[in-house]
Every structure is written in structure tokens, then in C-alpha cells.
Amino acid sequence: MADKKASVVIIGSGPAGYTAAIYAARANLEPVLISGPQPGGQLTITSDVENFPGFPKGIMGPEMMNLFREQAERFGTRFVEGMVTSVDLSRRPFLVEVDEGRDCWSAETLIVSTGASARWLGIPGEKDYWGRGVSACATCDGFFFKGQEVVVVGGGDSAMEEATFLTKFASRVTVIHRREELRASKIMQDKAKNNPKISFIWNSAVSRVLGNEQGVTGVVVKNLHTGDEAEVHCTGFFVAIGHDPNTQIVKGQLPLDEAGYIKTHLGSTKTDVAGVFACGDAIDSVYRQAITAAGTGCMAALDAERFLEHWVDDRP
Ligand code: NAP
Numbered sequence: 001m002a003d004k005k006a007s008v009v010i011i012g013s014g015p016a017g018y019t020a021a022i023y024a025a026r027a028n029l030e031p032v033l034i035s036g037p038q039p040g041g042q043l044t045i046t047s048d049v050e051n052f053p054g055f056p057k058g059i060m061g062p063e064m065m066n067l068f069r070e071q072a073e074r075f076g077t078r079f080v081e082g083m084v085t086s087v088d089l090s091r092r093p094f095l096v097e098v099d100e101g102r103d104c105w106s107a108e109t110l111i112v113s114t115g116a117s118a119r120w121l122g123i124p125g126e127k128d129y130w131g132r133g134v135s136a137c138a139t140c141d142g143f144f145f146k147g148q149e150v151v152v153v154g155g156g157d158s159a160m161e162e163a164t165f166l167t168k169f170a171s172r173v174t175v176i177h178r179r180e181e182l183r184a185s186k187i188m189q190d191k192a193k194n195n196p197k198i199s200f201i202w203n204s205a206v207s208r209v210l211g212n213e214q215g216v217t218g219v220v221v222k223n224l225h226t227g228d229e230a231e232v233h234c235t236g237f238f239v240a241i242g243h244d245p246n247t248q249i250v251k252g253q254l255p256l257d258e259a260g261y262i263k264t265h266l267g268s269t270k271t272d273v274a275g276v277f278a279c280g281d282a283i284d285s286v287y288r289q290a291i292t293a294a295g296t297g298c299m300a301a302l303d304a305e306r307f308l309e310h311w312v313d314d315r316p
Contacts, residue, residue, distance in 0.1 A: 008030075008108070009033075012033075013033060014115045015291075016281070022075060024111075034105075035080070043064060052290050085101075090100065093107050094110050111278070112254075113297055114247060117238070118240075120304075121178075126239070132215035133235055138152075138238055148199060150173055151234040152175045156183045157176070164198070167198060176200075176201045177201070204224060206226055217234075264283050275304075
């Protein structure tokens with residue numbers, strides 16, 4: 001199949017990808033945005049977004065991503081539904097293959113905004129009961145646990161947010177954390193700790209998810225100090241232990257840090273390959289906010305635009 005040509009190909013459709021698309025489209029670069037496995041990104045599995053400026057009353061994550069997409073579309077972004085299965089950054093223009101070759105693009109510049117994905121514990125039962133009580137998204141699945149007991153694993157902002165959200169439905173929420181100190185911000189901790197429906201089990205890890213044909217029936221919890229194990233009854237088990245960057249497709253072609261985040265040059269979205277820019281959660285292990293992702297998405301489009309104006313391929 002002949003490659004289709006684009007001056008800018010954007011991989012990923014979260015706040016970073018859409019913002020890059022808005023800027024690149026307004027610069028008349030007719031960007032192509034390849035949406036990835038979860039169009040709209042992580043915000044499509046979030047409830048209220050209350051900290052994105054411009055939405056004083058808050059906005060639902062999926063609705064916000066629809067608005068981002070609409071804005072990118074308005075200025076001429078071309079959308080491709082599919083998953084980028086490989087990129088070749090050793091040739092120029094770069095080659096971007098979608099769905100194992102169903103679609104191929106040759107790109108003068110590439111913006112990698114592939115985001116991050118939820119981490120799993122990898123314990124027995126977790127996969128077996130996935131979708132039957134095991135979840136990584138309270139917003140998506142909380143509704144199914146009306147009047148039931150649920151467990152949340154993790155001690156960060158995500159875990160506190162999930163636990164607090166789940167109290168809208170569940171009769172009891174037990175947070176299990178491997179230390180006795182939470183990593184979450186003070187405000188999120190206080191919200192969870194002051195909620196009468198939430199209780200904590202400290203210094204403990206879930207070692208197994210139990211269940212039957214109906215789904216999850218409980219978890220086995222191990223105290224990490226004493227080694228003692230106990231069963232905690234629950235019908236919902238929510239894993240909220242952080243995320244990993246989705247950077248496998250560029251591994252070996254772009255430098256990554258030890259956690260897998262793409263390394264960019266200080267103060268820009270440039271990578272070590274001229275013409276390839278990276279933004280959003282794929283480069284950010286620190287802030288990981290929609291607004292910071294959108295900010296670096298904007299930077300990536302401006303960097304790509306400047307690159308296209310000035311770069312001369314002087315390789316032999
Ligand atoms: P995080 O801050 O990395 O926290 C992950 C939590 O999971 C930590 O408490 C960690 O324990 C625990 N954990 C990790 N691996 C584990 C394992 N294998 N077994 C058991 N526990 C494990 O991740 P996050 O909560 O997803 O937050 C990520 C970023 O997004 C943060 O910057 C956060 O502020 C932001 N965020 C903000 C909001 C908000 O403002 N509304 C909401 C969600 C997230 P340790 O503490 O022992 O390491």
C-alpha cells in the first residue's frame with residue numbers, strides 16, 4: 001500500500017494530542033491524528049474535572065475530550081481511528097504504521113502523545129475477575145456496586161479519588177495501602193479520611209482476588225510487617241496504583257528514562273531524533289495533569305511548525 005503523506009502526524013488523542021492538533025491545524029499544517037486504543041485518553045474514564053481552567057463548574061472528562069476533538073476538527077485535523085503498531089524513525093520522512101499495516105503514513109514530523117495506562121498488581125485472580133468485580137476505573141464501574149462492599153488498593157491521589165467516588169454507591173470502601181503513610185495530597189487524604197464510609201488497612205498488600213461464577217467475593221490481604229493473612233469480603237476490587245507511559249512503540253528509537261518516559265530536551269518537546277517531538281503523560285512522570293499535558297501538546301505543535309520552517313535535511 002502506498003504511504004499517505006502528512007507534514008505532521010500526531011499519535012494519541014488525550015489533552016496533549018488534541019491540543020497539538022488544534023495548534024498544528026491552525027498553522028495550516030493539516031495534521032493527522034491517530035487516536036489509539038482509547039480515543040480521548042484517560043480523561044474518558046474520569047468523572048468531574050474540576051481543575052481545568054475555564055470550567056468553573058467542572059466538566060465531565062468524556063465531555064471535555066469531545067470538545068477538544070471538536071475544536072481540533074474545526075481547523076482541519078484529519079482523524080484516523082486505530083492503533084499505531086510501529087514507527088520507523090530511522091528513515092525520513094518517518095513511517096507510521098496503523099493496525100499492522102491497514103494504514104501507513106509517511107510523516108515529515110511526528111508528535112508522540114501516547115499518554116500512560118493504568119498499572120495492575122499482577123496477582124492471582126486479578127485477570128480472571130476483570131470486568132466481573134475487578135476494575136481500574138471507579139468512574140466507569142462504580143455504579144455497579146450500589147449497596148456493596150468494595151476494596152481500593154493504593155495510597156496516591158487516584159486511590160483517594162476512587163475511594164471517595166465509590167462512597168456514592170458502595171456501602172463500605174476499604175483502602176488497602178502497603179505503607180502507613182499516604183502519598184496523596186493533603187486535601188485528598190482529608191476528604192477520604194473524613195468520609196465515614198471509608199476505612200484503611202495499612203502496611204498490607206492484596207495477595208489474591210477470590211471469586212466464584214458471579215464474580216469477586218473477597219481478597220486475601222497480607223500484613224507486610226507480620227506476614228499474617230486475612231480475608232476481606234468485597235464484591236468490587238479497584239486497583240489504583242499509578243500508571244505506566246505508553247512508549248513501547250518508540251522504545252529503542254528514542255531515549256527513555258528508567259521508568260519508560262520519553263526524554264525531551266530541556267525547555268522543549270524535542271527528542272534526540274530531529275523532527276520527532278513528545279508531549280503529555282508520555283514525557284511527564286511528575287505533574288501528569290490534563291492542563292500540563294495540553295500545555296506540552298501546544299509546545300510540540302509549535303516546535304514541529306518551527307522545525308518544518310527551518311530544517312534542511314543535509315544528510316548525504
Ligand atoms: P501515584 O501517585 O504514583 O501513587 C500510586 C500509589 O500506589 C502509591 O501510594 C503507591 O504506594 C501505590 N503502589 C504502587 N505500586 C504498587 C503495588 N505494586 N502494590 C501496592 N501499591 C502500589 O499514582 P496516582 O495516584 O495514580 O497519581 C498519579 C499522579 O496523578 C499524581 O501526580 C497525582 O497527584 C495525580 N492525580 C491527581 C488527581 C487530582 O488532583 N484530582 C487525581 C488522580 C491523580 P507508595 O506510596 O508506597 O509508593
